Amino acid sequence: MSIEDGVRPFEEGVRTDFEGRMSYAGYLDLDRLLSAQHPLSDPAHHDELLFIIQHQTTELWLKLIVHELRAARAFLDDDELSRARKSLARVKHILHSMTDQWSVLATLTPSEYAEFRGVLGSSSGFQSAQYRAVEFLLGNKHGRMLEVFRSDAKAHALLSELLDSPTVYDAFLRLVARRGLAVPAEVLERDVSAAWVEHPELVQVFREVYSDTTTHWELYETSEDLVDLEDAFQLWRFRHLRTVQRTIGFKTGTGGSSGVAFLRRALDLTFFPELISVRTEIGA
Ligand code: HEM
Numbered sequence: 122m123s124i125e126d127g128v129r130p131f132e133e134g135v136r137t138d139f140e141g142r143m144s145y146a147g148y149l150d151l152d153r154l155l156s157a158q159h160p161l162s163d164p165a166h167h168d169e170l171l172f173i174i175q176h177q178t179t180e181l182w183l184k185l186i187v188h189e190l191r192a193a194r195a196f197l198d199d200d201e202l203s204r205a206r207k208s209l210a211r212v213k214h215i216l217h218s219m220t221d222q223w224s225v226l227a228t229l230t231p232s233e234y235a236e237f238r239g240v241l242g243s244s245s246g247f248q249s250a251q252y253r254a255v256e257f258l259l260g261n262k263h264g265r266m267l268e269v270f271r272s273d274a275k276a277h278a279l280l281s282e283l284l285d286s287p288t289v290y291d292a293f294l295r296l297v298a299r300r301g302l303a304v305p306a307e308v309l310e311r312d313v314s315a316a317w318v319e320h321p322e323l324v325q326v327f328r329e330v331y332s333d334t335t336t337h338w339e340l341y342e343t344s345e346d347l348v349d350l351e352d353a354f355q356l357w358r359f360r361h362l363r364t365v366q367r368t369i370g371f372k373t374g375t376g377g378s379s380g381v382a383f384l385r386r387a388l389d390l391t392f393f394p395e396l397i398s399v400r401t402e403i404g405a
């Protein structure tokens with residue numbers, strides 16, 4: 122058998138005996154991964170598997186985002202700017218991929234979803250600990266979010282640790298200060314568990330960076346990476362909102378919120394307000 126017969130020859134060196142050897146399924150623990158889908162609809166609804174897999178793949182990507190954002194923060198602490206930038210770029214691409222993935226779930230029609238929505242009970246993406254971890258790492262801190270995880274000790278510990286530790290932006294601003302720019306002390310010494318609020322003096326710091334990019338090239342490039350990240354995150358939020366709207370209209374959410382109206386409010390949040398405000402000043 123050959124390529125001419127439409128068959129790729131099976132090379133003699135190809136391994137086939139995995140007794141006592143590492144295999145693909147073994148390394149990836151596929152037995153566990155692929156037995157973790159448990160549709161609840163009875164009789165089984167064809168589309169529930171799509172719903173489960175869409176969420177599980179998102180949770181896997183969120184796991185990697187948390188890992189990369191923690192790494193980016195540590196690299197910033199160590200003044201390893203180009204390494205931090207590499208992690209931030211990876212996160213941006215993951216977010217783009219997560220955003221594209223909404224088109225798969227958008228094939229679920231409102232009638233199909235309504236047929237199994239009941240089995241979801243009070244569960245909701247609002248209870249995603251890893252999603253909340255990403256929000257915290259990027260600066261959208263909100264202590265009350267921990268209430269949702271009262272009965273999940275592991276998730277509670279993860280979020281409580283991240284609530285009380287500096288965000289990626291805190292780490293970046295400390296680095297900016299170490300490079301001699303006038304980051305206000307109140308920013309450097311802020312309560313890191315509080316939500317970020319815009320600091321007008323910081324806009325002036327970024328104004329200096331953006332008006333002399335030759336001197337501040339690396340800080341300028343990293344600032345733009347953060348803006349890329351914020352855009353990518355907002356696009357994910359926006360497509361979630363649009364998908365929710367086309368699937369359940371203006372129904373209230375299973376998590377107890379108003380639904381679309383609640384999600385829309387998140388679009389007004391911004392992680393790095395000074396990096397947006399500086400744009401108003403450029404050239405002025
Ligand atoms: C048909 C599909 C979906 C619908 C109808 C839907 C609906 C909703 C609603 C109504 C909320 C508000 C909270 C509530 O009251 O439940 C919410 C929040 C949320 N959903 Fe979904 N969702 C869908 C798919 C997804 C997927 C695939 C993910 C990916 C993990 C996801 C992640 C989240 C997250 C993270 C939140 C919290 C957002 C925030 O705090 O701003 N959702 N969803």
Ligand SMILES: N[C@@H](CC(=O)c1ccccc1NC=O)C(=O)O
Nearest residue numbers: 241244245246247373374375376
């Ligand atoms: N909040 C959704 C339910 C939902 O989407 C959901 C339910 C269980 C696990 C993940 C979910 N995804 C996002 O919120 C709803 O109100 O229909």
